[in-house]
Amino acid sequence: MIEILISLFVLSGSLLSLIGSIGIMRLPDVYARMHAATKSATLGVVLLILGTFTYFLAEGVFSLQLLITIVFVFLTAPVAAMIISRSAHRNGVELWSQTKHDELMESYPEHLEPERDNEKADNS
Amino acid sequence: MFETVLLIGLVIFSLSLLLCLWRALKGPTLWDRVIALDSFGLNLIGFIGILMIRQSTSAYAEVVLVLGILAFVGSVSLAKFLERGVVIDRDSH
Numbered sequence: 001m002i003e004i005l006i007s008l009f010v011l012s013g014s015l016l017s018l019i020g021s022i023g024i025m026r027l028p029d030v031y032a033r034m035h036a037a038t039k040s041a042t043l044g045v046v047l048l049i050l051g052t053f054t055y056f057l058a059e060g061v062f063s064l065q066l067l068i069t070i071v072f073v074f075l076t077a078p079v080a081a082m083i084i085s086r087s088a089h090r091n092g093v094e095l096w097s098q099t100k101h102d103e104l105m106e107s108y109p110e111h112l113e114p115e116r117d118n119e120k121a122d123n124s
Numbered sequence: 125m126f127e128t129v130l131l132i133g134l135v136i137f138s139l140s141l142l143l144c145l146w147r148a149l150k151g152p153t154l155w156d157r158v159i160a161l162d163s164f165g166l167n168l169i170g171f172i173g174i175l176m177i178r179q180s181t182s183a184y185a186e187v188v189l190v191l192g193i194l195a196f197v198g199s200v201s202l203a204k205f206l207e208r209g210v211v212i213d214r215d216s217h
Contacts, residue, residue, distance in 0.1 A: 021140035037160075049173050056176075083199075084162070
């Protein structure tokens with residue numbers, strides 16, 4: 001019975017990770033790829049480590065390291081994704097050509113605007 | 125049956141690792157590579173988790189924890205370094 005639960009955890013976790021990796025391969029720009037990587041891959045890994053934790057709990061071993069791993073991955077993956085995409089945006093990485101709205105650009109103070117706006121202002 | 129499920133999980137994680145590696149090698153910008161390496165570390169955690177169930181040993185639990193910490197610290201420091209050329213900057217927020 002416990003094996004069915006662990007099988008569910010393992011299968012759903014690995015499928016979510018595969019979906020995240022396909023998103024990293026297929027999506028058009030850095031920000032969309034960040035979205036795919038941080039959502040589905042994080043949930044997949046958390047589910048799979050939960051399955052591993054359940055397996056060892058059923059065998060009588062309480063593994064605190066796996067619990068700490070779950071909490072750590074769940075807390076830090078969104079932070080890392082936000083820092084990477086903000087760094088890319090500040091360095092002027094191009095958005096996808098069909099992007100409608102760039103909300104982060106509007107919230108910049110004057111002295112933090114990336115280079116590409118100054119270049120556009122100079123050219124026009 | 126349980127062995128088959130674990131093998132399927134290993135194969136799916138290997139495919140996912142290969143896709144991340146492909147994006148890390150090909151990626152047009154440096155930030156694509158950073159994202160791909162971050163996701164590579166996360167998928168490696170899952171791979172080792174399945175190996176732990178398959179070999180029925182909890183010896184790799186520290187490996188999983190250290191890989192998670194290294195993936196986070198590595199991608200954050202790479203992103204900060206690519207942003208301004210320094211890892212810790214005191215002037216801005």
